Amino acid sequence: MTPITEVEGRRLALSNLDKVLHPVTGTTKGEVLHYYATVGALILPHLRDRPVSFLRYPDGPEGQLFFTKNPPPGTPSWVRTTPVPRSEDPRARQVVIEDLPSLMWAANLVVEFHTPQWRASSPAVADRLVFDLDPGAPAAVADCCRVALHLRERLLADGLEPFAKTSGSKGLHLLVPVVPTPSPRVSAYAKRLAVEAEAALPDLVTHRMARALRSGKVFVDHSQNAAAKTTATPYTLRARARPTVSAPVTWEEVEACAALADRGGRGGLGGRPGGPGDPSDPSALVLLMGDIAPRMEQYGDLLAPLFAPERAGAVP
Missing domain, CATH: 3.90.920.10 (DNA primase, PRIM domain)
Structure with a gap:
């Protein structure tokens, strides 16, 4: 019944x-x-x-x-x-x-x-910019964190404030609140930054989707800014063997995870000895269903600034 x-x-x-x-x-x-x-x-x-x-x-x-x-x-x-x-x-x-x-x-x-990055009340007018950082083996989430920190500095230089969340899979998402802007303009800007990131970090980044180019690199996927595309919603569970969640993380956790790559570690989806952001943890920044309620108590919604108009920046 x-x-x-x-x-x-x-x-x-x-x-x-x-x-x-x-x-x-x-x-x-x-x-x-x-x-x-x-x-x-x-x-x-x-x-x-x-x-x-x-x-x-x-x-x-x-x-x-x-x-x-x-x-x-x-x-x-x-x-x-x-x-x-x-x-x-x-x-x-x-x-x-x-x-x-x-x-x-x-x-x-x-x-x-x-x-999508736009609201039903304003189709194809984005109020968010997104990057999906997707590692090609043997690159892993720690490498994504290095790229995220690079993109953060670049975005801040343009007056835009990014926030990070796990993808719930292998990588990391960056979300940026923007003044409502037509999706094609946001897409063009995001692609420009992805191309710049590849030029600045050629051994680590590719902005192109071709699988042959992605081995050992982080694919900076800018395509999800197109009006017809979507991204995993914050706090959604993912269809994985474990109940992983696409959930926000602090920049301190991103920096701690990036330290794995700086020391030659790769990160991944192994055990969880120290939890998110612990440099000794090879699965740093993997968040499971059971992690979210305690983080909600500790942080509230780390992505709440996405809803604050004063935090939105103008797309150059």
Whole structure:
């Protein structure tokens, strides 16, 4: 029998609560739903007024994964949708997660949340700039941290303030609040900085996507600033064997992780002896589901400045 629960006055049918979704840790769907209920106050501001795309993994990361932008069949009438016209479908709509009932409904589908850098109220006008730092083996997250520190200095020189979060996979994301700017202009600027980073750090950085160019380097992916692209939403769980989260980290943690690369270490996804940012930890900056509530108590939302208009900079 499917349990029925009430969330802020909305009745939700929650299914398969005992199903294991993250096999390495034995994390169940019920535990995943509890995670989203616990961190709703953190993730909801990053979802509100942004059309969401879902990467669904209902049978865990080893099962079928599929990416969808359209509202799933059976979407409740009380879940907001917004027009997001596409060339192949001018009448297309996407879900917008506005409240805790909508969040829990979506989480019950078992999804990663992905959002664009613009709001539904201002399509293709970005209020965030993003870099996805993706390491090509044997490069790892410590190398991404070195690149992040370089980009931070470059952005600060242009009056822009970046914030870092784990990708929930192998790398690191940088998010930058910007004065609302057309996406093509933000994309052009981001590409320029990626090209500059490759010129400044040729042994460490590539700005091109070709796999043949990425071995041992950090790919500075600037493409997610395009209006049609999305990035993993802050605090979303990822479809991985362990319940990793794309979650913010402090610049002190980034600096500590970069020290691994400076000493010849590579970082990676090994054990967790010292936790995020511990230079002795080969998996520095890997954050799991269970890490987030304590960090919420300690830091609140490290990405809260993204919502402060006075912190937004003008794109040169």
